[in-house]
Amino acid sequence: MASTFETGVDRRGTACIKWDFQEMDYGRSGLLPFSIADADWPTCRPVLDALKKRVEQGVIGYTDIAPEYLAAVAGWCERRHRWKIETDWIVPIGGIVPGICNLLEALTAPDAQVIVQPPVYDPFYSVIRASGRRQVDNPLLLDETGYHMDFAGLEELCKNGASALILCSPHNPVCRVWSREELARLAEICARYHILVISDEIHWDLALGGREHTTMGQFPRLYEHLVVCTSCSKSFNVAGLETSNLIIPGDKVRQTFRDYLFARYLFCPNTLGMVAAQAAYEGGEAWLDEALRYLTANAKAVVDYMRENLPKVKVAEPEGTFLLWFDMRSYGLGSEELVRRIAEAGAGLNAGSHYGAGYDGFVRMNIACPRKQLMAGLECVKKALEG
Ligand SMILES: Cc1ncc(COP(=O)(O)O)c(C=O)c1O
Secondary structure: OOOHHHHOOOOOOOOOHHHHOOHHHHOOOOOEEOOOOOOOOOOOHHHHHHHHHHHHHOOOOOOOOOHHHHHHHHHHHHHHHOOOOOHHHEEEEOOHHHHHHHHHHHHOOOOOEEEEOOOOOOHHHHHHHHOOOEEEEOOOEEEOOEEEOOHHHHHHHHHOOEEEEEEEOOEOOOOEOOOHHHHHHHHHHHHHOOOEEEEEOOOOOOEOOOOOOOOHHHOHHHHHHEEEEEOOOOOOOOHHHOOEEEEOOOHHHHHHHHHHHHHOOOOOOOHHHHHHHHHHHHHOHHHHHHHHHHHHHHHHHHHHHHHHHOOOOEEOOOOEOOEEEEEOHHHOOOHHHHHHHHHHOOEEOEEHHHHOOOOOOEEEEEOOOOHHHHHHHHHHHHHHHHO
């Protein structure tokens, strides 16, 4: 029998952004979508069963954070990420993006310089702006072996007064699963300059091809200035439940942040989101392993397809996340024009220029969908580029 990864689900008519709101991005609808970062397959059985049971009980009232929930999160950290945490360190919050905005407001000065490493997930830019902080860029370096962090550039910005860094790990959109050595070097610099490290690890469960993600939680020297942002929203495809967990080992930072949340009544987490996360962390491990195998095979299918059919497109090595990053600069077209042509051919992808200045000519593709849909999307890309 075909797996649910293979069959997927028809999401049309559920007000889902990817399928039902294409007009806004592409000026047309009916495209095969490979855009916003959720998957086109259902979450795992334990999550569905737990949600059903909770809904059947009939009251979705105000709910506090159960010890079982915290134990499930801590258990996942230890089993999947080799990070032993105190349950006290867990601060459940809604989405990670609003969480980062709150963190900047609570933990940095109003004129703080905040480092980002473009090309990177574009809401980082928005929340820095929205919180009135100043964005300072340490662009990733690209050579023939792929993307790397610019440690000299990072140190320079720290020296020049930056006080926080938003790290994306694994990195959306360049698919890097940063190595332990790279992260240790980053941790050393940030600890030396007392930089607040907001480590967005929303994709932490999605290291592909048997790779291992290293959480910044592995570097205790950072603990007085560290927030690790985690969620099961990407790995278990429950992003609409807007539930995540900030893990904050440093007492002072955590207390300051908790006080900020309490003063704003931001302490009541999403009831069904917590039900889903607990079930995923308690019973979803085998399903996640299967999802990772499927995603790894999807990534390979894309790399092979490009090599055979569109050799002018350079695909960043898909180490992690389900968002692939294509360098299409050899076609001499800007990202918006590339995306427009691909949409005309029937598929919806994201313009690389959204992820930072200097990435015109790049395009991002979400591969978390049935293989058949993925291959049909690649045919559209080929038709758009090669006719
Ligand atoms: C790096 C990164 N952070 C955060 C998010 C979104 O987080 P949330 O929906 O919890 O706000 C995404 C979604 O694609 C992402 O890629």
